Amino acid sequence: MKCAMVPVTAYQQNCSVLVCEETGKAAVVDxxxxxxxxxxxxxxxxxxxEVILLTHGHMDHCAAADVMRKKHGVQIIGPHKADAFWIDKLPEWCKMTGFPHADPFTPDRWLEEGDTVSFGQQEMSVKHCPGHTPGHVVFFHDPTRLAIVGDVLFQGSIGRTDFPMGNHEDLINAIRTKLWPLGDDVQFIPGHGPTSTFGEERRTNPFVADHRYG
Structure with missing residues (x-):
């Protein structure tokens, strides 16, 4: 699988482009x-x-999804339905922050913990990781040990939880119980900033390092 990060919008959000080398089919995340x-x-x-995947409903991650869906005739899959209220309010949030206008939309499929998504011959598992938003999901591609984590986890930090329906305790729990068990060797692409590994964050991240929890 080929993978490239494309920082987009004034927020420099890491949009991920994934291509199945066997078929040439591509997925775009966020x-x-x-x-x-x-x-x-x-x-x-x-x-x-072939498909558009969304980790959560914040505008810098999903505002162009419906335009791309209509242009390319593909489906939008994700996030979890608990983020529907974020997508419904896209016009308000865009106007309030000076972000380019985006219309609300409904994904073709909402995701749940344990679901899988695919493109070409590639398959990724879905982890529901609430906290930054209630419907945030993470995509994990086991063959390449790659996770696309949106705004759950960053190099040296974690996602904000002061937005509507955010929850700090839920976020910490999701990271420690859903992400860490995938393995220290997993490299992750965060929603913003440089990549890292789960192992490095378990050692050094001041919010979720193992030494903080005994």
Missing amino acids: PGGDIDRIEETIEKLGGKL
Whole structure:
């Protein structure tokens, strides 16, 4: 599987482009904006868009999803339905923050803990990781030991929990019970900033390092 990160919007959100090397089918995770740059990356990787995946309903992660869905005739899958209220209020949040306008939309499929998503011959498992938002999900590709974690976890930090329906305790619990068991060797792409590994964060992250919890 080929993978590329495309920082998009003024928030420099890491949109991920994944391409199945056997079939050329591509998945785009969290297209918040800058569609031209995302499409250029798909083309450079030799892919054809098959599906759009969303980790959660914040505008910088999903504002361009419906435009891409209509343009390419593909499905939007994710996040968990608990984030529907975020997507429904996209126009309000965009206007309030000066973000380019985005219409509300309904994904073709909501996701639950234990679901799988696929593109080409690639399959990823789904972890429901609430806390940053109540419907946040994480995608894990076991063959390459890669996780796309949205705004759950960052290098040296964790997601904010001061948004509506955020919950700090839920976020810590999700990281420690859903992500850490996947393995220290797992590399993750966060919603913003550089990549890291679960093992490195277990050792050094001031919010969720193992030494904080005995």
